[in-house]
Amino acid sequence: MPLRRLHTRLLLAVSIPLILVSTTLLPVLHVHMETRLNSLNDEANALLTVGQEALTRDINESLNYALAIAEMPELRRYLAAQNLTTLTNEQYSLSDLSQLSHFLTTLISHNARYTKLVLIDNQGREVLRAPRSSETGALVSGNLHVNTDYFIEASKLLPRDLYISPPGRNLQFELFGRDVIPVVNVSTPVFDATGERRGVVLLSLNWDYLTDALRQAMLLDQNANMILIDAQGKWLLDEGIGSVDTASFGGNFAALSPLYWQAMQQRNEGNVTVDNHLLRFQTEDIRTQRYRSLAGTIFSDNAYQPWKLGVTLPRPTWQSLFKEETTVLWFLLLTYGDAVAFGIFWAFSSQRQRELRQAAQRHAYEVSDLYENAxxxxxxxxxxxxxxxxxxxxxxxxxxxxxxxxxxxxxxxxxxxxxxxxxxxxxxxxxxxxxxxxxxxxxxxxxxxxxxxxxxxxxxxxxxxxxxxxxxxxxxxxxxxxxxxxxxxxxxxxxxxxxx
Missing domain, CATH: 3.30.450.20 (PAS domain)
Structure with a gap:
């Protein structure tokens, strides 16, 4: 009997502290998990804001740059000369042409955000390109752009309007030897001082350069992944910063990651959990949202707009939480008394905080009621x-x-x-x-x-x-x-x- 009683006491001595520690530890861990989730939401919002603002800034600067080039007097005069059928005093000399070509080539070559600049006359003929294919190459190419989307759409626009093509690996009329990189074609009409249409300016933007800010934002958290897709579900980033199951630029994100695609299609913005990852996303439309810059109206292919910009972060799990808190967990298990005291202290302090918050809310309500109904x-x-x-x-x-x-x-x-x-x-x-x-x-x-x-x-x-x-x-x-x-x-x- 005494041995049996001893066993009972030992069992109670072990089980009761274990139960007390467990019941105290679980609420603490739950609150800690909620705090981690709130912190994760704040981090996702911050990363998305940083990436979105950087992308907006770069696109605005690019659009303003295109408008500034289209309004260059020398460029207008050159395009006006190309539309003349007879030689006049306005005919553009070879010396002037060489200087203009050299200036534009220098301008584009020293700006990493552009791959080329092309001047196109009203008939869709390419009359000038920068940078040139070689120092001794022809200043003017014979390429015809009359059937391209950027020429057709820009030919319909008013002054200071812009057309932006969907991002893609556009190889049409690219110079040989250049890397095949994603580009976005931005075209705008050129009008002279009398309001007569003289042609179109085409700027090809280096899409990798424009999205580099998203890569920089991801450096703030190595576990974060950025998402940028168009309305067709095509991936608009390179494979180096892609989210799950995304091969490369232009990949079918909708097919490779259907759960993410469905979640982003249901709303314009929000937070959702997909595959144990927090997904924070919002809608970006270059035609209407913040990208107006100095342009009048921005046009693009409606089938590929709007885009969805998002960021994913792995959600914390109980297993990861225990791994991170191993030292504290072992300490609590080995020192039952201190762990229980700590849990009780936390419970009372938490209750006190709740009471203080409730009292503050009641006081705020009373003050508000006194103000409103005085x-x-x-x-x-x-x-x-x-x-x-x-x-x-x-x-x-x-x-x-x-x-x-x-x-x-x-x-x-x-x-x-x-x-x-x-x-x-x-x-x-x-x-x-x-x-x-x-x-x-x-x-x-x-x-x-x-x-x-x-x-x-x-x-x-x-x-x-x-x-x-x-x-x-x-x-x-x-x-x-x-x-x-x-x-x-x-x-x-x-x-x-x-x-x-």
Missing amino acids: PCGYHSLDKSGRVVKMNRTELAWLGYSAKEVIGHIDYRELITPETRDQFEKAFQNVKDNQTGSAECSLLTRNGEQRHVMIQASAYTRNGGFVHSRATVFDLTERKQLEEKLRAQAMTDPLTGVFNR
């Missing part, structure tokens, strides 16, 4: 006098809703014309951190007047004016009583005849 009116105005905040009491006096007033109405418009000068004089120095007060009349929505006393002061932050804050007291009943007493004092109570 017996007097409250409002705040920006530097220009526009309403940025107004409580329900004053809105009820005026007969307006918050949506109609806040951000839309200048408070001076609510003051009657008779008292508007008095209002502006009293509060003209509030911006300089001076207080002011005045009796004014407010004009309600139904045309009635409310007599009020307004007292205002400035709210500043770091020494700078943020907005004014004013308290409004309704004097309507007092004014009505004063008028009634004044009338009684001036007339006989029985006959109603004036005393004097």
Whole structure:
């Protein structure tokens, strides 16, 4: 019996601390997991923002560059000369042509974002190319671009409009010996000073260069993968930074990664979990979103727009969490008492934090309720006098809703014309951190007047004016009583005849 009792005590001595540690450890691990997931979401958002902003900046600069080239006077004059059927004083000399070709070749050769620049006349003939195939090669090529999408679409555009082809390995009229790299053709029409169409400027953008910012963003986290696909589900990045199951640029992402493709097709943006990875994505449309730059209207092939830009990060698992916390886990298992004390302390502190948050929320609600339903009116105005905040009491006096007033109405418009000068004089120095007060009349929505006393002061932050804050007291009943007493004092109570 004593041995059996000893075994029972030993069992309880082992099992009870183990149960206590386990029940304490599980909530801690759960909260830790939630924290890790929240941190992962923040990291995914940050990476996506960095990549998107860099891609936007590079595309904007590229489009502005194309517009600037199209408006070069020498280029316009050269294209105008190509459209002349007879020799005139405007004929372009070989010396001028050589200088223009050398200038454009230098311009393109020293800018890594471009692979070539081509000038095309109104008949679709290539009349100038940069860079040249060789130093001794012909300045003008005989290539015909009349059937290409970039020439056909650009020929329909107005000045400062742009056409952007879908990213692809476009080998048409590329120089021999160049690496086969993905490009994006950007074309824009060229008009002379009289508004006559002279031709088309074509710039081929190095797509690898434009997406290099996405590669740089991925360096912030070695576990992150960036996704960029078009509306057809084709992969728009190189294989070095591809997500799962993506072979190379132009690969069929929709077929190779159907779960990711389906998740991204369901919404324009969001966070989803796919194959134990967090996927954060958003829609990017070069025709409408942020890529306008200095261009008038941007056109592209609707079948390939919009793009989807995303980032994936591996989600933490319980197994990975235990591996990372091995030291702490073994320490807790070997020291039951300390582990239990730590868990209880955490539980009480967590409960206390929740209580403090709840108390803070209740306090914030009470303060908000006191502000909104106070017996007097409250409002705040920006530097220009526009309403940025107004409580329900004053809105009820005026007969307006918050949506109609806040951000839309200048408070001076609510003051009657008779008292508007008095209002502006009293509060003209509030911006300089001076207080002011005045009796004014407010004009309600139904045309009635409310007599009020307004007292205002400035709210500043770091020494700078943020907005004014004013308290409004309704004097309507007092004014009505004063008028009634004044009338009684001036007339006989029985006959109603004036005393004097």
